[in-house]
Amino acid sequence: MLIRQESVDSKTALKDLPGISPLASANLVLVFGSIKRFNEGKLQGFLKSRYPTAQVVGCTTSGEISPNGVFDDSIQITAIQWEKTVQRVAQTKMSGMQSSFEAAAGLAKQLKADTLRTVLVISDGLNVNGSELLKGFQSVLGDIPIVGGLAGDGGAFVKTLQLYNDTVSDNLVIAVGLYGNALITASGALGGWKPYGPPRTVTKSEKNVVFEMDGKPALPLYRMYIGEAFSKGLPGTGLKFPLAVIEEGKRDVEKIRTLLAIDTKNNSLTFAGNVEEGETVRLCQTNHDRLVDGAGAAANLVMDGLSANKTNQTGLALCVSCVGRKGVMAELVGDEIKLVQQILGPQTSLTGFYSYGELAPRPNTTDSVLHNQTMTIGYLSENLLA
Template structure:
């Protein structure tokens, strides 16, 4: 088997779900598939897409989610279905779904971890960080990424984990995870993947913390709402610091001027999701009272991305596949600077398949405005 046949990447931009699934399935077709992963636009009629996916991939382990934009073999696209297949000779996987996230308890995560380990054991497999990684796909509107990650810490001791929060094209009404042949709302999916290829878990961030600080003086962490910054209404204070009117606070502004928090010596982005009439701000991550936030300073996105891919090649060689989880705010920032087409070229040149997320998971952290990825090198014994 030639190396290029171990992993097949494909996509379709056809608006008709039947045509889209047919074109996608033809692109990733190969004998004896071990796993299929797809990412699709919420613009598809999921009631039609769902049974068509079952029909096209009957008997195959298939997982996926909805997006706020896709990354296909040609780079950034919208309104598509994209993904990849990995041959069973080089990939064994097991998945466990978690439903009713709105009522999630820590014990649910513990149980899911145990079920996933048991499912791998039933296949005669053990989780080993040398050849196994874990992936989390989760409803990006659930607001439960942090607690889910905390509940599966035992899994992360057995295999490195990353993932993405599913989106819905910024409608902010609900995202879907696909497993067991159906789309699920208010759900998450844990998948363990044992692969016969070298891989690296990596992340890229183009922001650094500035000296402009603000303190969260009133917040509801469970709802990810901040009501006051520096003792003032949060949206008003944020706009004042930027020198803008509250009326100009849009997703484009949030993507250009995110806030950051310092954790363990490193700065991590905390992206704003929306500003409200009561002058509160909703974030894509939980924010506690008393936290010191800093206004972020942006580095050059394209140069940062180029350096990132170069470092991947230096440590892994040319990637056969990069599974990428790219914050929606990165896409919006690229659109504003009219450089999205250049970033698309970089993504395509490095074999990235992924989607624009409502947040990224990297090890035990839920992040914003990053590009996290599983970089997979040339499969072993692919002759």
């Protein structure tokens, strides 16, 4: 596995990169950047000429992750050349949020094979139900690990864009299937959020829209807990007050839901993933140190998962963290990336983005779920002796 990375910061352009591609023979190129950068129009052609044999996939973000920290309004390019692993890329354009399950199931059918080991997913961040998207993949693939995330647009919540070879568009779902026994994978996902306030039972919901909690309209109840000052900034300020789904028998909070939208007419809350009727929820809050500790714990889960494969070989960590975490940590957001890099080691290249939803298995399982407000890490490497 060969990895080469290129970075274009907010003050430079694609043309400022060296004239020669660092890995022209790459099979896969991951690209993460801002809405402004993806709208420049020359991105697709530039990348295809620079990496002529690669499948190029990526998305817009609410912050780009690199080994050097977190950037805004940049382009982060990671070129990968597999030596023994086989890849297959599929993509589709959704007709709307209601088609999330069907879109994913269709992609999964294209990728399904006995040798499939993991799937990387990059999706539109606003016109999708992330929970239904995962259910669609899992209806065909079973418990194959799925990692990735939902695109961002800098926290504007207006429009996200996805990149697939020559196409830049919204409403795309892109899936990369990776095959063969040479592939080494591991994952980690933890948040660092602390529930507060009394538990509430969801008494009326429809997939990712919550209408009532404890028989009371959801929006006024939510506003009461976050206070008048934060209520004025909804839905954006809701990033700092996600819902924790309290699962029976779980010591730690493993499932968190980010607020995406409010409906004052129906007094409802729309979240990035499903919140089922009968589930118990609590509001969450956090601070910088808890979030950084959560990211470090996610990286340690990756190291634990590698066990016998924990060597100094080249690896890639796809880090997808939530825009809500970035909002809390502000200018110190790079601290969580520094800690992840420190734990995974210099032989592991980091890439990724701040998102509107993160896809990764629960800790110590292959059961992938939609996370919100979580640092998720999908680790990839190759065993060339396999």
